[in-house]
Amino acid sequence: MSGIKKVVLAYSGGLDTSIILKWLKDKYGCEVVTFTADIGQGEEVEPARAKAQAMGVKEIYIDDLREEYARDFVFPMFRANTLYEGEYLLGTSIARPLIAKRLIEIANETGADAISHGATGKGNDQVRFELGAYALKPDVKVIAPWREWDLTSREKLMAYAEQHNIPVDFAKKGKKSPYSMDANLLHISYEGGVLEDPWCEPEEDMWRWSVSPEKAPDTPAYVELTYRKGDIVAIDGQAMSPAQVMAHLNTVAGANGIGRADIVENRYVGMKSRGAYETPAGTVMLKGHRAIESLTLDREVAHLKDELMPRYASLIYNGYWWSPERKMLQAMIDASQEHVNGVVRLKLYKGNVIVAGRKSENDSLFDANIATFEDDAGAYNQKDAEGFIKLNALRMRIAAKRGR
Numbered sequence: 001m002s003g004i005k006k007v008v009l010a011y012s013g014g015l016d017t018s019i020i021l022k023w024l025k026d027k028y029g030c031e032v033v034t035f036t037a038d039i040g041q042g043e044e045v046e047p048a049r050a051k052a053q054a055m056g057v058k059e060i061y062i063d064d065l066r067e068e069y070a071r072d073f074v075f076p077m078f079r080a081n082t083l084y085e086g087e088y089l090l091g092t093s094i095a096r097p098l099i100a101k102r103l104i105e106i107a108n109e110t111g112a113d114a115i116s117h118g119a120t121g122k123g124n125d126q127v128r129f130e131l132g133a134y135a136l137k138p139d140v141k142v143i144a145p146w147r148e149w150d151l152t153s154r155e156k157l158m159a160y161a162e163q164h165n166i167p168v169d170f171a172k173k174g175k176k177s178p179y180s181m182d183a184n185l186l187h188i189s190y191e192g193g194v195l196e197d198p199w200c201e202p203e204e205d206m207w208r209w210s211v212s213p214e215k216a217p218d219t220p221a222y223v224e225l226t227y228r229k230g231d232i233v234a235i236d237g238q239a240m241s242p243a244q245v246m247a248h249l250n251t252v253a254g255a256n257g258i259g260r261a262d263i264v265e266n267r268y269v270g271m272k273s274r275g276a277y278e279t280p281a282g283t284v285m286l287k288g289h290r291a292i293e294s295l296t297l298d299r300e301v302a303h304l305k306d307e308l309m310p311r312y313a314s315l316i317y318n319g320y321w322w323s324p325e326r327k328m329l330q331a332m333i334d335a336s337q338e339h340v341n342g343v344v345r346l347k348l349y350k351g352n353v354i355v356a357g358r359k360s361e362n363d364s365l366f367d368a369n370i371a372t373f374e375d376d377a378g379a380y381n382q383k384d385a386e387g388f389i390k391l392n393a394l395r396m397r398i399a400a401k402r403g404r
Contacts, residue, residue, distance in 0.1 A: 001141055004028045006112040008103050010129070011036050013048030017118045018166050019157055020145050021055055024116060028143070033059040033110050035103060039069045039095055040185025040243065051167060061106055066185055069098050070242035074186055077316060078285050079230040079340075080305065080333045081293075084313040087263050089282040091187025096125060097321035100132030107140065114141035121147045124268050128319035135322035179206060185246050187259075187279040195274050198264055202276045209254045209278040213351030216257035220349035222356065223252060225288045227344065230337030232285065246281040253280035257351040268318040287353040288344045296340050296363045305336060339363040 007024055011017045011034035024032050034057050036048040045062055052060045073094050084090055103115045115133055119125035121144070130142050151157050161168050178193035188208055194200045204212060226234035232245045240248065253259055259280035267273050293302060308329060315326045342360030346353055369379045 001028075001114070001143065004030045004113050004141065004143070006031045006033060006110060007114045007116050007143060008033045008035055008107045008110065008112045009116045010099055010103060010118065011048060011052060012118070013045075013051045015157065015161065015166075015168060018051060018055065019151065019160055020116065020118055021052070021057070022164050022166055023145055023149060023151075023160075024143065027148075030113075031059075032057055032116075033061065033106060033112060035061045035063070035106050037099055037102060038062070038064045038066060039098065040066045040247070041183040043183075054167065059110055061102075063102060065098060065102065066243040067241060069095065070185060070246050073098050073321075074246065074282075075231050075242050076330060076334070078282070078289055079337050080309055080312050080329075081286060081290055082309060082313045082316065083286070084317045085263075085265055087261055088265055088277065088317070089187065089261075089279045089286065090313065090316050091184065091277060091279055091282065092125070092182050092189055093128065093317045093319075094186065094321075095184045096128035096319065097132045100129050100322075101136060103129075104133055104136045104140065107137065114143050116143040116145065119144065119146065122269065122271070124317070124319070127268055128321075131319040132322050183208075185243060185250075186282050187277050190276040191273065195276055198274045202262060206276070207260065207278060209250060210259050210280055211255060211257050213257035216255070216350045220347045220354075221252055221256055223249070223284070223346050223348065225284075225292075225344045225346065226342075227289070227292045228341055230289065230293075230334075230340040232288070246285075249281035249284050251280075253284045253348055253353075254278070256348040258348055258353060259283045260351070284346060284348070284353055287355065288346055289340075291344045291346075291355045291358045292340055292342050292360065295342060295358050295366055296360050297336065298365065301336050305333065308332075 007028070007030050009017065009021060009024065009032050011021065013036065021032050021034065024030060034048070034052045036045050038045045049060050049062055077090065077094050082090060084093070106112070107115055117126070117129045119129060126144055126147075130144075133140050133142055151160055158168070160166070179190045179195065180192045182189045190202070190206055195202060224236050225232050226237070231242070232240075234240060235245060235248055259278050259282070261277045261279065263277065264272055264274045297305075312326070312329050312333070315321070315323060315329070320326050341363045342358060344355065345357040347356045367379075369376055
């Protein structure tokens with residue numbers, strides 16, 4: 001790849017991306033712009049500025065994207081009740097299109113020729129970053145060092161860091177972290193270590209955001225979620241922004257042992273991988289949203305959403321957030337949420353999220369006068385069911401007469 005004069009690097013300040021920063025300068029003789037995003041990972045991002053400055057970076061972007069992440073990515077995804085392969089709440093996947101978007105914006109602002117990231121050639125993130133980048137800037141050049149260099153082991157990375165005087169945290173020097181972790185406001189993921197054996201149970205001291213269900217309080221906690229057009233706008237009557245909603249639910253749900261998942265998933269690049277995830281807020285949000293939809297959505301609309309959800313989930317998992325088909329599905333999903341308004345009361349108890357009540361003053365389609373087992377005063381004519389059943393049985397009765 002020739003003619004590269006300036007590159008925008010997705011920079012965490014950690015060892016890998018610090019090595020990439022130096023490698024880009026040496027390999028391409030280019031200027032590097034660093035971009036560090038705060039998407040709620042729970043760690044300070046400002047130290048990345050000092051590290052970048054120490055390595056001679058002149059243009060440094062450190063952005064607080066928590067509200068944009070929650071409002072424009074996580075909340076729209078939860079309107080669809082999204083689960084990948086029935087279990088994964090897509091905490092890593094949904095963060096990547098935002099990072100790709102910001103990389104391209106910075107490239108345009110700074111006149112950069114290319115962007116770069118630290119995703120490996122084995123994972124999904126390289127696909128997500130690059131599909132997003134190409135969708136937003138078709139002619140952008142992408143540099144993926146893990147697909148180019150020969151620094152294929154931690155030992156080689158450490159040797160490169162020592163050779164080029166790249167700062168390394170002394171406590172971590174020469175010591176392999178047992179897990180590869182990625183965190184944001186929606187979740188924290190764990191891979192590697194003992195998790196590479198699908199038979200091994202995750203170690204209890206691995207988890208960061210939640211207590212074990214066994215150690216959770218013996219008294220349940222209750223939360224009331226207020227919904228407006230499918231989004232949570234208040235908790236226990238207190239108005240909150242999307243990011244505030246997620247931070248609050250992470251705390252209260254994690255304290256009650258909620259949100260742990262142990263999954264073997266199918267990566268887009270073809271392999272199976274085992275990962276453990278903590279998604280306290282997301283687990284509560286999914287349960288609450290389905291509860292309010294059960295009260296306010298038309299049956300066929302709800303069923304159609306459920307049919308389309310796996311396709312929508314795959315699009316996000318595989319990196320197609322910015323694709324025309326995802327945008328089309330999102331428009332349909334958002335339209336379905338016009339009357340998804342009301343309050344859901346949830347009981348959080350030892351790893352369980354239990355619906356304790358739901359109500360919607362103006363948008364509920366539940367009619368107690370019709371559904372009652374008591375005298376319905378003629379609101380529903382039970383005799384109508386006979387013809388309904390016979391018409392729906394007609395094709396089966398004809399087939400049975402023919403011996404089929």
